[in-house]
Amino acid sequence: MIVTELKPLDEILSLISPYSTVLIAGCDGCTQPPRSIKEAENLSRLLELGGRHRDKEFSFKVTTIPKQCDSHLVATTLREQLQGIEAVLSLGCGAGVQTIVRAFPDLIVLPAQNTLFIGMEDREGALLEEKCAACGDCLLGLTGGICPLTSCAKGLLNGPCGGCSNGKCEVDAEKDCAWYLIIKRLEKQGKLDTLEEIHPPRNFQVVMRPGRIIERPLEEVKQ
């Protein structure tokens, strides 16, 4: 999932301060817990109260979109709700915000969240951890399903550095050394020999920014 966190309310208030009628759009999609209709309702009240503190009256409407990064869902959900709306405040990730911008080019769309990383949630530990760097060259098949790019502080590709002590990382003694885990896992799987293979430095050309995938050539789509 995409992990996001709410911006400081002061910052959101500054962002929306030029506008009076604001639609807060939640996203039921991948973030955990989803910033859905309740988050939108609660944020509207917080901003209303924060606005009053600044002698500014806002009028909020709230809605939620099943997936804010889907242009069709965004267009169909929001179309009916934009009457009189000066700005949309999105509870989606950065992609969600831009999907709304794409669907409604004349609309002011503002982010309520900071988008942090692609991660996994460990509910018991109330923890969200980065698990994927979207590197475009997935190594998980060779590393026992543990990503050295996100889990190793140095993003090393060919085994641990000298800073691994008792399975912990020299950068943070609380953190496991990713390569220690990888080796333990490969050992268990009887696949330690995969480590014999030397990985060349990462090919940063694999993912050009902005990333783009053309699922079908446009000419074909048009036919």
Add this chain to the structure above:
Amino acid sequence: MNQQAAEQATAIKLNEDYCASCSLCASLCPFEAIKRDPETRKMVLEIEKCQVCGICYSACPAKAIDIFYYDLISLTRYLENARREYDSDTLVVVCKGSSPDFDTAGNLFGVSKFIPLSVPCVGRLSEDIFLKAITSLGIKKIYVLACDENYCRFEKGSALNGRRVTALNLLLERLGFGEDVIVLKRNSAKVKADRDKCIRCGNCVFYCPYEAVKLDGTEPASFDLELCQGCGICVAMCPAMALELEGWEREYISALILELCSQMQQPKVLVFRCQWSTFPLLDDDLEPNVRFIDLPCAGRVDTFHVLQAFAQGVDGVMVVACPAEDCKLKEGSKEAYWGILQLKGKLDQIGLGERLHFCSIAPRYPQSFTQELRQFKEKLEITAEGG
């Protein structure tokens, strides 16, 4: 804390002078708070274990136990006054756990004009008060709405009440008061899910302390109502607002907030409290600026409603939970604490954090709630002057 607590008056007292050491209280106490001392052979009350269910008080044949809440004297006084006030000879008794208001109970029994009496667990009502009501207070019919036995927050309260009602009906019939003078029904408020609103996030599955929810594949979350204990944690945690708790529906609480706000004088203080954390007295006079919303568990305290109250112009919101170890619903107090802590962090950012107060209170020290409320009000006044 313990030393300070020990100096406070307790809600239950054991009077050694009257105690015949029959140990009936010990056999009935669901929390093992009363035991016979093996050496002295006397009954000993361990107040820290006591949950103030009142079962011992209602059962003691020697009247050796005093209780602060709903004792025979205050119940009698209430019924005498209510008999005139409501001009009715029908009494409807509900356990707070089975129904938050009397509309549900009235509908269940098919009565509209009655004397309402709401108690935290019907197990605390002794035979005496039923007999007194019928034989000397002019009440002709009593309807009791208890919780289902496996839903009773005090474990044995509902079952005990059931046995009493059976015995009392036999006795009253023989005494010539007619058949089935006391009518008992059972009810328990459980979760209601709107499958269309479910976004399959799994929050309810994770937070339910009773493993009553399942989320399989792409189907919406499904609830096993046999397992549901009605704590409302899932309702408070559902990001899609797809869940409701029977009797404490979101709209009902919202409407109640509006109504209470209109009654209050400034500075307005709204208290959301777990109905097992502190018990209102029958003759409690409400302070003009304080109102209460009793919830089935602190777990049902909803950030949505807290924010609604602030938006309605309430100056301070107090959330009262049971101490975590006393929570009748496993995780309710804990979840309420985290939820309120997070919300407080957000309110801090807009300068309102001081106006939200969370506290844990047990009914065993009746003064602790009043003290906490007074301190919060004083703090609010200082904040108001400062701002």
